[in-house]
Amino acid sequence: MKVKVKLDIKSFIERGDFRTLKVILSQQEPADILEMIEELPPDEKIVVFRLLPKDQAALVFSELEADDQIALIELFKEEKLKEIISSMSPDDRAELLEEMPANVVNRLLSYLTPEERKETLALLNYPENSAGRLTTPKCVELHPEMSVKEALEKIRREGRDKETIYLMPVIDHQRKLLGVVTLEDLIFSDPDMLVEQVMDDQPVYVYATTDQEEVAQIMRKYDLVAVPVVDSEQRLIGIITIDDVVDVIDEEATEDIQKMSSIVVTEQSYFHTSSWQFFINRLPWLAALLLLGTLSSGIIARFEHLLASLPIIAAFMPAMVDTGGNIGSQISALVIRGMALGEIDQKDWWRVLTRELLIGAMLASTLAVAVLLRVVFVTRVTHIMLAVSTALFVVVIVSNIIGALLPFIAKSLKIDPAIMAGPLLTTIVDLLGIAIYFSVVNFMLSV
The missing domain is CATH 1.25.60.10 (MgtE N-terminal domain-like)
Known part of the structure; x- marks a missing residue:
C-alpha cells in the first residue's frame, strides 16, 4: 500500500x-x-x-x-x-x-x-494534435479464433507490460480491426468459447488522423477507457487510453480559455513561461483591440450635436455598452460550449438564430422595462425615457444575435470559435452598442 x-x-x-x-x-x-x-x-x-x-x-x-x-x-x-x-x-x-x-x-x-x-x-x-500522436502500440492484441482460455493466458503473459488490459482489440492476421473485447467479458465467459463469440464486432474506433479533441469527445460520449486507432485501411495501429484523453481535455480547455481572453496560446504552465513571452503573447491582441476600440470616439464625435443639446443621455452610455457586452458574452459562451461538446453543429446556425431571436426579445423587453424604471430617477422627460429604453431593447437583441452567430462565422472561416469570445466580442459589441444607442435616440428625439 x-x-x-x-x-x-x-x-x-x-x-x-x-x-x-x-x-x-x-x-x-x-x-x-x-x-x-x-x-x-x-x-x-x-x-x-x-x-x-x-x-x-x-x-x-x-x-x-x-x-x-x-x-x-x-x-x-x-x-x-x-x-x-x-x-x-x-x-x-x-x-x-x-x-x-x-x-x-x-x-x-x-x-x-x-x-x-x-x-x-x-x-x-502523424499530424500534430492527431490521434496518431496519442497512440500507444502497447496493447494486448487478440485473434478471433483464440479461445477465452488462451486469451486470458496471453493477458497473464503480456499484460503487465501493456498500457491497459481492460479493453483489447481483436484483429485478423493482416491486422485489420474486427472488434474489441473487455477483460470482464473474458472473465465471465466459458473458457472454451472463442473470442469472436464474446467480442463486440461493432467497435468504436478512431483513425490516426482524427483530431485529438474529437477523440476526447468520442471517448466521453461512449464512456470508453480506451479506443482502438486504425489507419486508412482499418488496420490496427494501437490504442488511446483515458489518461491521455484527460490530458487532452485539460490542454484544449486551457487553449480555449487563452483564446477567449485574446492571448496567443502558451503551452507551458504559468511559472514556466517567461515574463517576456507573456508580454509578446498578450501585446498584439491588446494593441489591435485598442485600435478597434478607438473607433468609438469617431462614433461619439458624429453625434456630438446630440450630446451638446441633451447631455443627460451620456449618463446611460455605460449601461448600454455593459449590457450589450454581457449579453453577447453569455450567448457566445453557451454556443462555444455546445460546439466543444458536439451538441451544436455548423448546420445548426439557423436553429440557434431563431431560438436566440425569441430569447433575445424576451430579455430585451424585460431589461427595457427595468431601465425605464431606472431612468425615472434621472429625468421625467417622457420622450427621453422612451428613447433610452427603446435603444436598450435594440442593443440587447442585436448583441444577442451577434454573440450567437460569431462562433459560427469563425468556424466557417476555419478559426477556433473561442477566439470570438471575451475581449474581441466585447469590443465589437461595445462599438455597435454605442452606434445603436446614439442612432436610436437621435431618430426618436429628431434632434
Missing part, C-alpha cells in the same frame, strides 16, 4: 539522508512526486531521479515541463538517461521528442532499440 505524505525532499537532500528518502519515494505515486519536486532546482531534481526505480522515474519525467526536461537531460548520466527514455511509453516518448531541439532528439533516439526507434518515429510522423 502506497502512503501519501507531504514530504520536504529538500531537507532530506541537505542532510544527505538518501536511504530514507529512497524508501519514502518508492511509496509515492508519480503525480505526488512531481508535485514534491516542482520547486526544486535541477541539480536537486537530478538527485531524486537517481533514487527512483526506472519505471517510476520515466512516469515522473514524462510529466515535467519541457524546460525542466531539457535541463535534466543535460545533467543526467548517459546510463540513467537511456534507462528513463527506454522505460517511457511510446506516446509519452513521442510527446517528449516533439518538444526537444533537433540535437537533443538525435541524442535521445540513439538510446533506443531499433524497434523502439521505429515506434517513436512512426508516431511523430
Whole structure:
C-alpha cells in the first residue's frame, strides 16, 4: 500500500539522508512526486531521479515541463538517461521528442532499440494534435479464433507490460480491426468459447488522423477507457487510453480559455513561461483591440450635436455598452460550449438564430422595462425615457444575435470559435452598442 505524505525532499537532500528518502519515494505515486519536486532546482531534481526505480522515474519525467526536461537531460548520466527514455511509453516518448531541439532528439533516439526507434518515429510522423500522436502500440492484441482460455493466458503473459488490459482489440492476421473485447467479458465467459463469440464486432474506433479533441469527445460520449486507432485501411495501429484523453481535455480547455481572453496560446504552465513571452503573447491582441476600440470616439464625435443639446443621455452610455457586452458574452459562451461538446453543429446556425431571436426579445423587453424604471430617477422627460429604453431593447437583441452567430462565422472561416469570445466580442459589441444607442435616440428625439 502506497502512503501519501507531504514530504520536504529538500531537507532530506541537505542532510544527505538518501536511504530514507529512497524508501519514502518508492511509496509515492508519480503525480505526488512531481508535485514534491516542482520547486526544486535541477541539480536537486537530478538527485531524486537517481533514487527512483526506472519505471517510476520515466512516469515522473514524462510529466515535467519541457524546460525542466531539457535541463535534466543535460545533467543526467548517459546510463540513467537511456534507462528513463527506454522505460517511457511510446506516446509519452513521442510527446517528449516533439518538444526537444533537433540535437537533443538525435541524442535521445540513439538510446533506443531499433524497434523502439521505429515506434517513436512512426508516431511523430502523424499530424500534430492527431490521434496518431496519442497512440500507444502497447496493447494486448487478440485473434478471433483464440479461445477465452488462451486469451486470458496471453493477458497473464503480456499484460503487465501493456498500457491497459481492460479493453483489447481483436484483429485478423493482416491486422485489420474486427472488434474489441473487455477483460470482464473474458472473465465471465466459458473458457472454451472463442473470442469472436464474446467480442463486440461493432467497435468504436478512431483513425490516426482524427483530431485529438474529437477523440476526447468520442471517448466521453461512449464512456470508453480506451479506443482502438486504425489507419486508412482499418488496420490496427494501437490504442488511446483515458489518461491521455484527460490530458487532452485539460490542454484544449486551457487553449480555449487563452483564446477567449485574446492571448496567443502558451503551452507551458504559468511559472514556466517567461515574463517576456507573456508580454509578446498578450501585446498584439491588446494593441489591435485598442485600435478597434478607438473607433468609438469617431462614433461619439458624429453625434456630438446630440450630446451638446441633451447631455443627460451620456449618463446611460455605460449601461448600454455593459449590457450589450454581457449579453453577447453569455450567448457566445453557451454556443462555444455546445460546439466543444458536439451538441451544436455548423448546420445548426439557423436553429440557434431563431431560438436566440425569441430569447433575445424576451430579455430585451424585460431589461427595457427595468431601465425605464431606472431612468425615472434621472429625468421625467417622457420622450427621453422612451428613447433610452427603446435603444436598450435594440442593443440587447442585436448583441444577442451577434454573440450567437460569431462562433459560427469563425468556424466557417476555419478559426477556433473561442477566439470570438471575451475581449474581441466585447469590443465589437461595445462599438455597435454605442452606434445603436446614439442612432436610436437621435431618430426618436429628431434632434
